[in-house]
Amino acid sequence: MYKVFVNEKKLLVSKHPEHLEKELRYESFTTLEMALDILENTSVKELNVFGENIEEIWKEFEKLFRIIEAAGGLVSNPQGELLFIKRLGKWDLPKGKMEKGESREESAIREIEEETGLKDVELVKFINTTYHIYIERNGEKILKCTHWFEMNFNGEDTSKPQIEEGITEVAWKNTAQIEDEVFPSTFQNIKLIVNDFWNLKLK
Numbered sequence: 001m002y003k004v005f006v007n008e009k010k011l012l013v014s015k016h017p018e019h020l021e022k023e024l025r026y027e028s029f030t031t032l033e034m035a036l037d038i039l040e041n042t043s044v045k046e047l048n049v050f051g052e053n054i055e056e057i058w059k060e061f062e063k064l065f066r067i068i069e070a071a072g073g074l075v076s077n078p079q080g081e082l083l084f085i086k087r088l089g090k091w092d093l094p095k096g097k098m099e100k101g102e103s104r105e106e107s108a109i110r111e112i113e114e115e116t117g118l119k120d121v122e123l124v125k126f127i128n129t130t131y132h133i134y135i136e137r138n139g140e141k142i143l144k145c146t147h148w149f150e151m152n153f154n155g156e157d158t159s160k161p162q163i164e165e166g167i168t169e170v171a172w173k174n175t176a177q178i179e180d181e182v183f184p185s186t187f188q189n190i191k192l193i194v195n196d197f198w199n200l201k202l203k
Helices: 029-041 054-062 104-116 175-185 188-202
Strands: 002-006 009-014 022-025 046-050 066-076 082-087 090-092 095-097 122-135 141-152 167-173
Touching (some): 002 029, 066 188, 082 104, 082 175, 104 122, 104 167, 122 188, 141 188, 167 175
Parallel strands (some): 022 046
Antiparallel strands (some): 002 009, 082 167
16 A cells, blocks of 8 residues: 655545545556645545556656655664654654665765754664655656664764755654644654654554
8 A cells, every 4th residue: 555645635545445535546647647636736635546456556656757765764762752844833753865876774864964953873773754745847747755763862962954955943742742743743654654653662
């Protein structure tokens, strides 16, 4: 199953119907174009494209976009708090585009250190990949795939925002603060990956 966010609206690609607001059975490439058009141009907030061969559907879907890969992390401290950044007035997790020749893991650590000023972040394991779509100024459609990792930090807190990247704040947040302060002012895919992370912790 793939969850993609289009202007904060959810597109779910699955094998079987998931009973969302709108459902389309996959017939051809046109089904995917139609799904995007509905999410971009109507009031529908969630849409499910379903079909037996989900990997084939996803390959067709990727053809609609230029793909950008990014990596980031959910960094925990010994108090169990998570590290967030504030950019353009919204809470976010530290992440960024992968550079040529980098592994996902290398990219995630580099981006966290650059955006938050922390050093010696310890990578634990891969969590999941989130997907969102945006349009460049030249009209090109981008599918951004962000690979997320669980990380620990147990050193001296040298955190400071990377101002030149539009980051105005770096802050550790506990569970209550995440639900009360972060979730009302963040993106759907950030909520998704934080919940994935919490669910992993409960297992």
